[in-house]
Amino acid sequence: MDQKPGIIQGGGEIDTLIRQLEELESYIEHSQAICNTMFDTIRRDCNNLINDVKTRLPETESHDRCSSAIESSSLATIPIEDRKLQKAWTALARYPNGATAEDIMRDLDRHRTTVSTYLNQLVLLEFAKKERIGHEIYYRAIPYKEEGETE
Amino acid sequence: MKVPDINEYRKRIIVVYSPGGGNGKSEIAANLAFCLAAKGKRTWLLDSNLFAPTQDVIFGLSDPGPTFAEYVATDHSDDDIPCYDLASKLPLWYSDLPLFLTPSRRDDAIVRFQLQERVNGRRDVFNRIPEVIFQTMQHNTIDTLIIDTYPGFDQINEVWLGLTEFLLIVSSMNDIDKENLKVLLQDGNVSDIRRSLVVFNNVQLDNTRKVFKIMDNHTFADNLNTIRNEISSMGGYFEDDGGEVGVVDIFESPFLYSEQLALYSQDMIRNGLFIQNEPKNSFSQSVWDLADYIMDNGYLG
Numbered sequence: 001m002d003q004k005p006g007i008i009q010g011g012g013e014i015d016t017l018i019r020q021l022e023e024l025e026s027y028i029e030h031s032q033a034i035c036n037t038m039f040d041t042i043r044r045d046c047n048n049l050i051n052d053v054k055t056r057l058p059e060t061e062s063h064d065r066c067s068s069a070i071e072s073s074s075l076a077t078i079p080i081e082d083r084k085l086q087k088a089w090t091a092l093a094r095y096p097n098g099a100t101a102e103d104i105m106r107d108l109d110r111h112r113t114t115v116s117t118y119l120n121q122l123v124l125l126e127f128a129k130k131e132r133i134g135h136e137i138y139y140r141a142i143p144y145k146e147e148g149e150t151e
Numbered sequence: 152m153k154v155p156d157i158n159e160y161r162k163r164i165i166v167v168y169s170p171g172g173g174n175g176k177s178e179i180a181a182n183l184a185f186c187l188a189a190k191g192k193r194t195w196l197l198d199s200n201l202f203a204p205t206q207d208v209i210f211g212l213s214d215p216g217p218t219f220a221e222y223v224a225t226d227h228s229d230d231d232i233p234c235y236d237l238a239s240k241l242p243l244w245y246s247d248l249p250l251f252l253t254p255s256r257r258d259d260a261i262v263r264f265q266l267q268e269r270v271n272g273r274r275d276v277f278n279r280i281p282e283v284i285f286q287t288m289q290h291n292t293i294d295t296l297i298i299d300t301y302p303g304f305d306q307i308n309e310v311w312l313g314l315t316e317f318l319l320i321v322s323s324m325n326d327i328d329k330e331n332l333k334v335l336l337q338d339g340n341v342s343d344i345r346r347s348l349v350v351f352n353n354v355q356l357d358n359t360r361k362v363f364k365i366m367d368n369h370t371f372a373d374n375l376n377t378i379r380n381e382i383s384s385m386g387g388y389f390e391d392d393g394g395e396v397g398v399v400d401i402f403e404s405p406f407l408y409s410e411q412l413a414l415y416s417q418d419m420i421r422n423g424l425f426i427q428n429e430p431k432n433s434f435s436q437s438v439w440d441l442a443d444y445i446m447d448n449g450y451l452g
Contacts (some may be wrong), residue, residue, distance in 0.1 A: 083397075084313070121314070
């Protein structure tokens with residue numbers, strides 16, 4: 001009997017096709033899991049490379065306000081648990097002549113008002129100073145000294 | 152003003168946030184404030200919704216006083232953010248609770264948009280909010296400050312994200328909110344926050360604040376497992392620069408619709424469940440458990 005194109009004859013043939021499709025689906029899921037793992041590895045490697053480049057940037061690239069940034073030994077930390085304030089202080093410390101919230105916003109890739117809130121908390125914690133120059137407000141990191149540490 | 156140690160105050164702030172509107176954020180914030188107060192925490196609730204504040208409705212206040220929007224838009228922002236002893240306004244059965252509330256008031260749309268213009272032009276006020284918040288907490292010896300946010304006004308929310316170490320994210324289980332939640336958790340401004348706790352709510356309110364459910368509780372529970380796995384598998388994406396980022400946790404107990412809750416809301420405009428002395432349904436129990444979870448797991452410093 002002639003079989004019309006596109007129409008499958010008989011239940012057995014359909015069962016076979018369904019099984020094949022299920023196997024194919026399982027193969028796709030398996031491949032997808034392998035790809036995800038690979039992507040994770042690649043992403044982690046990329047992050048490591050980016051961090052590596054970022055840590056070298058201050059040594060290789062001159063910046064108007066970065067030229068004499070606070071020594072990297074002082075950059076290490078301020079005694080506060082909050083990571084976002086740590087990051088804001090580290091970014092600010094790269095600008096020895098002071099930076100605006102917009103400067104830090106670009107460096108951290110965060111909202112302007114959020115960054116401004118970080119900086120104002122650093123001022124309250126006495127890890128930064130704030131001064132108005134014209135219309136702009138400039139923030140400057142205060143180097144942290146351990147108790148007993150001298151200049 | 153000099154704040155002696157703002158680190159202590161920073162750890163007492165809970166910012167209640169959501170990936171979208173209308174998913175019960177204010178309701179949970181109000182009831183959580185009540186539960187924490189009932190557990191002995193001197194709790195202050197700040198309704199930061201500039202356009203449609205609701206906490207006055209939830210608490211049934213007829214004369215709530217100046218709004219947060221008015222406070223931000225005026226020249227009195229060196230003062231404490233306005234608060235008063237809510238206990239004197241509430242029914243006797245919990246009148247001794249140390250719960251404070253920043254009052255809010257509904258204005259008409261024109262007034263609100265005028266207010267928005269004024270607020271937009273006051274960047275100096277946003278700069279001063281951290282100091283004023285800590286000052287207010289110090290003056291009023293506040294144990295816990297709950298900030299009920301409003302998703303539609305970014306500048307104020309950016310302040311709250313920069314201020315808090317604990318973000319409580321309220322999401323409903325619809326597809327849009329689930330996708331928005333995933334985007335939100337991958338946002339650097341959020342993943343910078345030390346701890347985030349996601350709660351899922353299966354209760355929504357209509358325009359008269361009557362309760363209705365989004366999906367049946369069984370389907371909701373299945374979806375909760377799925378989204379929990381999806382969020383867990385997103386964990387790697389939170390590593391923004393190779394370092395540690397904020398921890399995202401999911402509250403196990405969903406905020407579920409119950410028949411009792413529905414029956415209750417048929418007869419009256421429903422305000423806060425605990426506030427209206429209706430503590431014996433699954434939603435109320437979830438808020439109570441949430442308060443325990445927050446206190447037991449070190450979310451408040």
